[in-house]
Amino acid sequence: MSFAVPLTRKEAVLRQLRDEIITGRLKPGAAIKDAEIAARLGVSITPVREAVTQLAAEGLIDISPNRTRQVTQVTQKSALELIDVMMVLACAGFEWGVDNLTDEHLAALRGKLDDFAEGLRHGNATVAAAAGADFSTVVILASGNRELQTHVDLVVTRTLRVLALTAESEVWNVWLDGYREVLELLERGDRSGAAGRYRQIYRDYRRRVEAMLFDEDH
Template structure:
């Protein structure tokens, strides 16, 4: 689709709902009711239904028994599995990208990580998400596998919700340190070590998440509150 073309009504509704979910405005576990959304957005119910169906495919909304839907709930287990999956896909992307990463692409990766660092220092979740998305886009473009890119895009989009909801997480610095190290290794043409470092980053990340629930405390407390 041409980026200059206006969004269809379904695309516009899907984009708005996606932004509200990723920002936390629509919280994990919040019920999704087509009629209420249509009334709030001042659109007919048909584009809302189609947009919700798209977000179910993207994993941001989940279908429940009795035709109920809700913003996909986040638990420590689901968040850890999500990060594990993202790690597998990004490591595969980097491995395939290396033969095509010239100096200019590596310089772009450095810029993306520098931007990410400034955003994390400022606790600016929106800018941090944009910077990380740029980093991911460079890797997947260089990898040159459209199916892999589609999978990474879906998983990364769901992962950004963790970044935005956990803007006080000590894991932010852990991400920055490791991704910076990966880029430095690429700049020094130590490609195998760069892949290994990225793979170990996600392995250690999931270990930390399983061992320390504090970075996801807001998620677990919200879930417990709904179940009480």
């Protein structure tokens, strides 16, 4: 019988704050005040402080020398740099894992792609983002390099936060169409072609982000 392991207070606060930052409910530059967050979430200050420390390590919160904290500011330069790093890491993992894919892996990819599309259809960008990230994870973990996946996860989280995309954003189509074509190539046995198409997703994604407007005063 399966069961869900309860979250600790730190994990619950961490998940909540990370989601608020990624979705843009906590805006870039917003002050992070432990007591206010603790009162809002109904927890003590300790798990809030622990969660903030973790989010600072993930690059989502900036802690200044005088110990004030705020949600990390967004610039086009920072967004493009994150995408460049994500492309290097994820594409390496995909290329290392693609030759190890089995029929079970392909079935898992189909399931993640369906979840991705379903999340977008229902207007749930959080669900769509998780399923999209899991699509890549299936292949990267097939490489056997879990350390690489850890770093990819971190950069993906920061990139999602930079863009804070709604489910209606056309940027999702870069991933949805790309993943569909990648899976079609894999199902035809063209693994080299799939790796090339996967890398193209990042090039197209970068171009879309480069064309987006950012508040460079930050």
